[in-house]
Amino acid sequence: MYARTSATVAEYFTRARAAFLVGVSPSALLLLGMFLVALVIAPWLLNDYLITVLIVVLYFAFTGQAWNIMMGFAGQLSLGHAIYAGLGAYIAAVIFKRFGIAPWIGFLTAIPVVAACGATIGFLAFRFRVAGVYFAILTIAFAEFARIGFDHFDYVNASAGLFLPVAQYAQNDLWHLRGNPRMFYYVILVAAAVAFVICRALLQSRIGYFWLAIREDEEAARAAGINSFRYKMAAVIISAVITSFAGVFYAFFYNNLFPEQVFSISRSIEMILGPIIGGIGTLFGPILGAFVLTGLAELLNAAMAAVGVDIPGAKQVFYGICLLLVVVALPEGVWPWLSRRLGLTGRRR
Amino acid sequence: MANGGLSEPGLRPVPIDVYLNVAVAGILTGLVYGLMALGLSVIFGVVRVVNFAHGEMMSIAMYLTVFLFSGLGLDPLVMLVPIAAVLFVFGYALQSGLINPFIARPEHSQFLLLVAIALIIVNTLLIVFGPDARTVQTSYALDSFQLGALIVDATKLYAGAAAILVATLLFAFFRFAPVGKAIRACADNYTGALVVGLDVKRLYALTFGIGCACVGAAGVMMTLIVDVTPMIGPAYTLLAFVIVITGGLGSMAGALLGGLLIGLTEALAGLLFTPSAKSMFAFAILVVVLLLRPQGILGKRLI
Numbered sequence: 001m002y003a004r005t006s007a008t009v010a011e012y013f014t015r016a017r018a019a020f021l022v023g024v025s026p027s028a029l030l031l032l033g034m035f036l037v038a039l040v041i042a043p044w045l046l047n048d049y050l051i052t053v054l055i056v057v058l059y060f061a062f063t064g065q066a067w068n069i070m071m072g073f074a075g076q077l078s079l080g081h082a083i084y085a086g087l088g089a090y091i092a093a094v095i096f097k098r099f100g101i102a103p104w105i106g107f108l109t110a111i112p113v114v115a116a117c118g119a120t121i122g123f124l125a126f127r128f129r130v131a132g133v134y135f136a137i138l139t140i141a142f143a144e145f146a147r148i149g150f151d152h153f154d155y156v157n158a159s160a161g162l163f164l165p166v167a168q169y170a171q172n173d174l175w176h177l178r179g180n181p182r183m184f185y186y187v188i189l190v191a192a193a194v195a196f197v198i199c200r201a202l203l204q205s206r207i208g209y210f211w212l213a214i215r216e217d218e219e220a221a222r223a224a225g226i227n228s229f230r231y232k233m234a235a236v237i238i239s240a241v242i243t244s245f246a247g248v249f250y251a252f253f254y255n256n257l258f259p260e261q262v263f264s265i266s267r268s269i270e271m272i273l274g275p276i277i278g279g280i281g282t283l284f285g286p287i288l289g290a291f292v293l294t295g296l297a298e299l300l301n302a303a304m305a306a307v308g309v310d311i312p313g314a315k316q317v318f319y320g321i322c323l324l325l326v327v328v329a330l331p332e333g334v335w336p337w338l339s340r341r342l343g344l345t346g347r348r349r
Numbered sequence: 350m351a352n353g354g355l356s357e358p359g360l361r362p363v364p365i366d367v368y369l370n371v372a373v374a375g376i377l378t379g380l381v382y383g384l385m386a387l388g389l390s391v392i393f394g395v396v397r398v399v400n401f402a403h404g405e406m407m408s409i410a411m412y413l414t415v416f417l418f419s420g421l422g423l424d425p426l427v428m429l430v431p432i433a434a435v436l437f438v439f440g441y442a443l444q445s446g447l448i449n450p451f452i453a454r455p456e457h458s459q460f461l462l463l464v465a466i467a468l469i470i471v472n473t474l475l476i477v478f479g480p481d482a483r484t485v486q487t488s489y490a491l492d493s494f495q496l497g498a499l500i501v502d503a504t505k506l507y508a509g510a511a512a513i514l515v516a517t518l519l520f521a522f523f524r525f526a527p528v529g530k531a532i533r534a535c536a537d538n539y540t541g542a543l544v545v546g547l548d549v550k551r552l553y554a555l556t557f558g559i560g561c562a563c564v565g566a567a568g569v570m571m572t573l574i575v576d577v578t579p580m581i582g583p584a585y586t587l588l589a590f591v592i593v594i595t596g597g598l599g600s601m602a603g604a605l606l607g608g609l610l611i612g613l614t615e616a617l618a619g620l621l622f623t624p625s626a627k628s629m630f631a632f633a634i635l636v637v638v639l640l641l642r643p644q645g646i647l648g649k650r651l652i
Contacts, residue, residue: 077457079464124636128643132456133399134598137590138639141632144587148629265583269464276461313475313579320468327462328447331454 027343039189043182051181055253057294058188059246064274064286065195066242071272072281073199073208074235075215077132080121080139081243082267083146087114088244089251089262090150093162096176096252103177107248111241117142118240122233140265147263161258164251177252184253191249192287195242199283202238211235215281243271266316273319277326279333288335293322363620366498371620372613373501377509379612381570383605384512385585386592387519388563394599395536395556398448399456401463404585405470406561410436410568411577412474415483418572425485426507429569433515433562440561445554452553467586475579482576490573508570515566516605519559523601532556564589588628591635597645606646610634 039058043051063085070076091113092106121142125135151159172179177187202208210231213221222228251257261267278289297315304310330337389403400406413432417423443466451459492503523529535542535552542549575581588611596607611631618630638645 071457077460124640128640130639130643133460134594134639134643136460137587137594138635140587141591141635145629145632148626152623152626265587269468280457311476312480313472316472317469317476320465320472323461323465323468327458327465328450331458 031342036193043185048181051185053294053298055181055185055188057290058185058192059249060271060274060290060294061287062188062192062195062249063243063246063271064278064290065192065199065283066239066246067272068275068281068286069199069202069239069242070235072275072285073203073211073215074232075211075218076125076232076235077136078139078236078239079136079265079268079272080141080143081239081271082263082265083117083139083143084114084240084243085247085250085267085271086143086146086150086257086259086262087117088247089257090156090162090247092248093164093251093257094156097162097164102175103248103252104175107245110244110248114240114244115237118236119233122236126229126232140268143263143265143268147259150259150263153259156257159259161256163257164255166255177249184249188249191245196283196287198242203283207231207234270319273323275333277322277334279335282333282335284339285333285335288338289333292334293319296322368617368620369498370500371616373499374505375613375616376609377501377505377612378574378616379609380509380512380605381567381574381608382588382592382612383608384516385564385567385571386589386596386604386608387516387601388560388567389589390593390596390599390601390604391519391563392557392560393593394601395532396444396448396452396553398451398459398557399463400557400560401460401586402467402470402582403564403589404587405467405474405582406436406439407564407568407571407585408474408577408579408582409439409470410565411572411581412478412483414569414572415485415577418485418487419483424487425569425572426511429511429515429566432569433565436565436568437558437562439558441554441558443561444557445550448557449550449553467582471579471582474582478579480578480580482578484576485572487573504573508573511570512567515563516601519563520601522559528552528555584628588631591631594645595634595638597647600645600647603645603647610646 039054042054046054063081067078067081070078088107088110091110092103095101095106095109096103121139124130125138130138150156156162172183174183174187177184202211210221210226213224213226214228214231218228247262250262274289274293275286276289277293278285278287297318300315300318304314326333385403385407389400392398392400410432413435414425414428417428417432418425447462447466448459451462487504489503489507494501494503494506523533531542531547532552532555534545534547535549535556539549542552571577592607592611593604594607595610596603596605611634614630614634615627618627
């Protein structure tokens with residue numbers, strides 16, 4: 001009996017692995033492998049500034065991947081993802097600061113809270129047929145509600161902001177997420193890789209196909225017997241929980257949290273720019289988008305620094321122009337176009 | 350007379366006439382909110398595009414007002430029509446240049462286009478005018494009218510009256526003017542409008558222009574009531590959405606009603622709790638409306 005079970009389990013894994021790699025061309029796999037190796041060795045070749053830039057890139061690749069589950073896979077436009085990151089950040093930071101409990105436990109604590117928050121928004125929206133633009137507004141409204149609420153929440157220092165003791169560069173304490181940029185780099189790299197694998201696995205599974213069906217035509221999906229309410233709820237909750245880890249990371253990397261920033265609309269918009277520019281619903285879109293956007297923004301910063309001017313808002317104008325150009329010229333995003341150019345079209349979703 | 354007990358709430362039970370004064374002030378502000386939301390509603394009702402840059406357009410109008418007031422000493426009430434006209438041109442150009450090609454695109458695509466426009470507007474204003482709050486100090490800024498126990502700020506009264514005037518003109522335009530009727534025809538039946546030979550693209554551009562003119566007029570009057578910073582754009586976009594969804598997206602009367610409701614709620618919430626938390630109550634109303642009547646109080650009718 002046991003032997004049979006273990007054989008079944010082994011077989012399941014073999015089949016799962018086969019399914020996981022199905023349709024991946026060898027050249028694509030090779031490129032992906034080289035890309036990953038480059039990312040792994042990068043921090044040993046770069047200075048702290050460039051490592052920090054790469055951390056930002058991977059952070060947005062991670063959040064973009066999480067947001068993409070909702071919009072790219074299930075077709076639900078959320079413009080309030082800052083609420084999930086913000087809740088994760090505040091919960092982990094508060095219990096670390098007040099009780100000295102490690103952020104990993106903090107993340108586990110945040111999971112049920114964030115899942116409940118996502119479920120509430122999802123329930124309100126999907127039960128009462130709040131769809132499309134209305135749904136997007138509802139998500140913003142919740143994020144704004146949280147922003148104003150936290151601004152008046154004295155336990156977390158309200159609008160004065162919550163500060164964590166600044167990280168010690170000397171020793172890396174992975175358990176308490178205190179360390180130098182290189183440690184943070186590997187944390188977010190692993191997180192982004194895990195998010196990528198999760199998204200790939202989700203897309204290859206039943207739920208992934210159900211999501212795509214709902215995204216393409218919800219009525220038809222329902223007619224085919226898919227419980228669209230349940231799967232849309234699943235999309236919101238999974239996306240919310242993954243996003244909340246980004247918040248935990250953010251809190252411990254930057255060591256300060258202000259409701260005004262953490263929950264602001266611009267934070268939500270920053271999260272969604274990467275996947276939109278890269279390509280909504282693709283697996284590499286969020287990664288490519290994060291690289292393109294952060295890379296160009298850093299170049300802009302460097303250019304402004306070289307000229308000796310500091311214009312607040314210039315970066316956002318630049319983001320706006322990028323978004324405008326992509327939406328007008330490449331509505332599918334950059335990745336589908338690029339993958340066709342590279343002959344990797346099999347990867348498109 | 351102008352500061353009749355409004356400044357120290359919370360010490361003793363607040364007298365009833367304070368509530369009344371605050372409620373009236375809230376309703377007058379709500380009328381301006383309503384006019385702003387009316388623009389959004391008209392655009393959505395006809396063009397079926399959600400103007401995510403609505404509050405940002407209002408902040409353009411507000412900065413124009415502040416700029417002309419401090420530079421040339423022009424009174425905001427005098428500039429109502431010219432600035433609305435400027436915003437009309439802006440909206441017309443935006444629709445015919447950028448948005449018309451997006452009419453057949455998916456909803457989220459249109460939405461993102463306007464998010465991009467909003468980002469550009471907010472931060473261009475930030476670059477040009479800086480982050481500090483600007484204000485218009487008219488000669489009548491501190492005047493007030495007294496009617497029994499009721500004390501009404503002159504600025505709010507003028508703003509509310511102007512909002513009613515503009516909204517009435519708009520209703521009349523859509524009801525009686527041939528172009529207004531043609532626009533309604535586009536809203537009712539796109540294909541039908543094409544068949545009878547209406548230039549739908551131009552009418553869409555006109556509609557977007559009219560919606561922007563509304564929000565421009567609202568912006569001029571809003572400078573009488575609040576300070577302007579670049580960052581108020583997104584906040585008012587959100588507020589306009591809350592109002593329009595509360596009243597019923599696509600319903601003109603609903604937008605005005607929603608504006609009144611939200612204005613009143615904000616004013617009373619500011620008195621009973623703390624002014625900085627007043628928007629929370631607007632969002633709470635939004636959630637309640639979405640739960641009980643997702644199409645909004647006055648339903649989802651076309652104009």
